[in-house]
Amino acid sequence: MKLVLLGPPGAGKGTQAEKLAKKFQIPAISTGRIIRNAIAENTPAGIQAKAFIDRGELVPDDDVVEMVKERLKEDDCKSGYILDGFPRTLSQAEIMDRLPILVDLVLEIHVDEDIIVERLSGRRECKVCGATYHIHDNPPKQEGVCDKCGGPLVRREDDVPEIIRNRIKVYSEQTEPLKEYYQAKGLLVSVTGRDKVEDTTKAVMEAIGERQVEAGL
Numbered sequence: 001m002k003l004v005l006l007g008p009p010g011a012g013k014g015t016q017a018e019k020l021a022k023k024f025q026i027p028a029i030s031t032g033r034i035i036r037n038a039i040a041e042n043t044p045a046g047i048q049a050k051a052f053i054d055r056g057e058l059v060p061d062d063d064v065v066e067m068v069k070e071r072l073k074e075d076d077c078k079s080g081y082i083l084d085g086f087p088r089t090l091s092q093a094e095i096m097d098r099l100p101i102l103v104d105l106v107l108e109i110h111v112d113e114d115i116i117v118e119r120l121s122g123r124r125e126c127k128v129c130g131a132t133y134h135i136h137d138n139p140p141k142q143e144g145v146c147d148k149c150g151g152p153l154v155r156r157e158d159d160v161p162e163i164i165r166n167r168i169k170v171y172s173e174q175t176e177p178l179k180e181y182y183q184a185k186g187l188l189v190s191v192t193g194r195d196k197v198e199d200t201t202k203a204v205m206e207a208i209g210e211r212q213v214e215a216g217l
Helices: 013-024 031-040 044-054 061-071 090-098 113-121 161-184 197-215
Strands: 002-006 081-084 105-110 123-126 132-134 188-192
Touching: 002 013, 002 161, 013 081, 013 197, 031 044, 031 061, 044 061, 061 090, 090 161, 105 161, 105 197, 113 123, 113 161, 161 188, 188 197
Parallel strands: 002 081, 002 105, 105 188
Antiparallel strands: 123 132
């Protein structure tokens, strides 16, 4: 299975990607992590990406897609992969098709804006390993401390209501053409995110199962 997960910030893509990766035994891949790893390892692509970031610029689509392509050549991707929040733009999707980077299904998780604002305002992230928590829905065992590695938990600078709403606006503007692109290809499926993670997971699994039946898999 080669799956793309779409959804606004706070829709729960990362959580669902982890559950799908475990279920289907395929890696969940985020471009942010790929770029951070490339920079940390000082690879040629990482050096180039860092130069753009240091200037306050976005890493060009061609460079991002090329890094994703290299990641997908690794052995753990032979049986499939989950692209978490990528592609983000129509341009990236078109570059993927030309390479080609294959996609079987594009799954969008839709969540109302007010719910997203509430979710992200309470989100906390481990400064060391990146594990995520929520002060109400998924608190750590010890306040301010990561359960997994013991690192400090912090709130991201962009997890404040005004910035969150702007991020959702930007996401919508970028993603609408992308959704239309995949809809025209017959690859787009949408599910509504639920209050409970397990209910969203059930809806996601049902959508994937229905598509597999349609495809005769």
